[in-house]
Amino acid sequence: MTDEPKTIAFVLYPGLTLLDLAGPLQVLGALSELGMPYRAVTVAERKEPMGTDTPLSLLATHTFAEVPRPAAVMVPGGGAPTMRALTDETLLSYLRGAAESAEFMTSVCTGAMILGAAGLLEGREATTHWLFLESLKEFGATPARKRWVEDGPMITAAGVSAGIDLALHLVGRIAGDEVQRGVQFMIEYDPEPPLGPLDWSAPPRELFQQWMESSLRQGLEGHPELLARLLVHV
Amino acid sequence: MTDEPKTIAFVLYPGLTLLDLAGPLQVLGALSELGMPYRAVTVAERKEPMGTDTPLSLLATHTFAEVPRPAAVMVPGGGAPTMRALTDETLLSYLRGAAESAEFMTSVCTGAMILGAAGLLEGREATTHWLFLESLKEFGATPARKRWVEDGPMITAAGVSAGIDLALHLVGRIAGDEVQRGVQFMIEYDPEPPLGPLDWSAPPRELFQQWMESSLRQGLEGHPELLARLLVHV
Numbered sequence: 085m086t087d088e089p090k091t092i093a094f095v096l097y098p099g100l101t102l103l104d105l106a107g108p109l110q111v112l113g114a115l116s117e118l119g120m121p122y123r124a125v126t127v128a129e130r131k132e133p134m135g136t137d138t139p140l141s142l143l144a145t146h147t148f149a150e151v152p153r154p155a156a157v158m159v160p161g162g163g164a165p166t167m168r169a170l171t172d173e174t175l176l177s178y179l180r181g182a183a184e185s186a187e188f189m190t191s192v193c194t195g196a197m198i199l200g201a202a203g204l205l206e207g208r209e210a211t212t213h214w215l216f217l218e219s220l221k222e223f224g225a226t227p228a229r230k231r232w233v234e235d236g237p238m239i240t241a242a243g244v245s246a247g248i249d250l251a252l253h254l255v256g257r258i259a260g261d262e263v264q265r266g267v268q269f270m271i272e273y274d275p276e277p278p279l280g281p282l283d284w285s286a287p288p289r290e291l292f293q294q295w296m297e298s299s300l301r302q303g304l305e306g307h308p309e310l311l312a313r314l315l316v317h318v
Numbered sequence: 319m320t321d322e323p324k325t326i327a328f329v330l331y332p333g334l335t336l337l338d339l340a341g342p343l344q345v346l347g348a349l350s351e352l353g354m355p356y357r358a359v360t361v362a363e364r365k366e367p368m369g370t371d372t373p374l375s376l377l378a379t380h381t382f383a384e385v386p387r388p389a390a391v392m393v394p395g396g397g398a399p400t401m402r403a404l405t406d407e408t409l410l411s412y413l414r415g416a417a418e419s420a421e422f423m424t425s426v427c428t429g430a431m432i433l434g435a436a437g438l439l440e441g442r443e444a445t446t447h448w449l450f451l452e453s454l455k456e457f458g459a460t461p462a463r464k465r466w467v468e469d470g471p472m473i474t475a476a477g478v479s480a481g482i483d484l485a486l487h488l489v490g491r492i493a494g495d496e497v498q499r500g501v502q503f504m505i506e507y508d509p510e511p512p513l514g515p516l517d518w519s520a521p522p523r524e525l526f527q528q529w530m531e532s533s534l535r536q537g538l539e540g541h542p543e544l545l546a547r548l549l550v551h552v
Contacts, residue, residue, distance in 0.1 A: 102340045106336045106339075109372045110337035125373050133367065137347070138343045140378070243504075244507070248509070268513060271479045272447060274465070277483060277509070
């Protein structure tokens with residue numbers, strides 16, 4: 085065996101939430117810059133430009149077929165397109181195959197639901213975007229309201245920006261505190277939300293209820309059984 | 319005049335730092351989802367895939383020529399490719415033209431140096447990535463060690479992840495606290511850096527000195543005068 089770098093595969097699919105992907109990709113991509121034996125790649129069914137939930141299209145470096153046995157996998161989340169991905173058998177079988185040998189299977193936001201749909205969260209504690217937390221039960225997982233949850237090889241993060249925290253945690257697991265601190269300085273991660281921390285005593289759920297419902301209905305058209313199970317949690 | 323949405327133009331150039339772009343794009347892109355009369359676009363010299371500092375290529379929605387008069391502009395930063403952009407006259411003249419009528423000209427990280435190279439920070443207070451803070455003096459700006467700095471229409475953020483805070487601030491300026499809070503919940507921005515806040519009493523400058531110098535030397539090859547001025551601050 086040669087001393088090849090271990091591969092961290094970031095999974096792309098059409099319509100994903102950009103920041104779910106970009107936070108962890110920036111953080112874990114820094115491992116190789118800091119001399120650690122890891123390389124990040126982006127994988128997709130095809131190497132063609134695909135849209136995101138922002139006005140930006142992305143192009144992966146590799147196809148799923150080219151990276152069948154990554155050391156770690158990261159699945160970003162999103163709205164309707166992520167719900168569509170819950171029944172994308174090409175994507176789900178890629179994840180099942182990768183999970184057989186990966187050290188870490190990770191997700192950000194509703195990416196956890198994709199891991200769940202692949203059958204990988206059965207009996208595990210996991211988290212996801214706060215709006216969809218209860219939905220994890222439909223995939224046999226135990227929802228936990230935390231910034232990130234590590235249960236064996238499965239590491240799931242809360243919504244969108246939580247991927248940065250998860251990725252820094254993973255850098256620490258892989259390379260230790262000093263490297264983690266270096267990456268944190270590199271991305272100058274010393275957050276100052278202008279309005280301060282979120283007030284979880286009164287999350288504005290009603291602001292997003294229509295968006296949640298239409299995400300599920302659009303994404304799961306033609307899959308009435310799964311749709312019905314997930315609509316319960318809206 | 320029709321009631322067309324105002325355009326926020328996110329400037330792409332080859333090799334940019336992905337998270338500098340993705341944080342603000344996710345946050346400000348949410349304005350239209352929340353019914354505000356703004357639209358985000360990505361602009362570049364050409365609509366062709368271009369690399370970033372991660373294993374991901376990007377494709378803009380518009381050319382510079384197609385969006386000559388945006389209401390706001392955001393310029394991401396990076397390493398050597400950003401230093402190269404300091405002498406990219408096509409990019410700089412796009413920014414100068416846009417600045418004539420834009421309400422806000424914003425930057426993340428070393429994107430501030432590009433605004434500076436375009437002559438837009440002369441006499442202004444500004445910030446950038448902590449490693450390059452003193453470099454802003456070379457563009458006639460007064461460096462300020464803050465998460466973001468607003469001086470007239472120029473709003474500059476500190477390194478990489480600071481773009482999220484700047485963008486939330488801008489959402490508040492545009493649409494008020496309630497919308498800002500909604501976006502903050504949408505991206506679940508309630509940061510928990512695993513190692514806590516950065517310790518600014520001992521930033522690991524030596525860890526990055528070689529990287530800074532090589533970024534400048536690579537990016538400013540053929541521009542010895544500007545290179546010499548910026549090397550002073552390494």
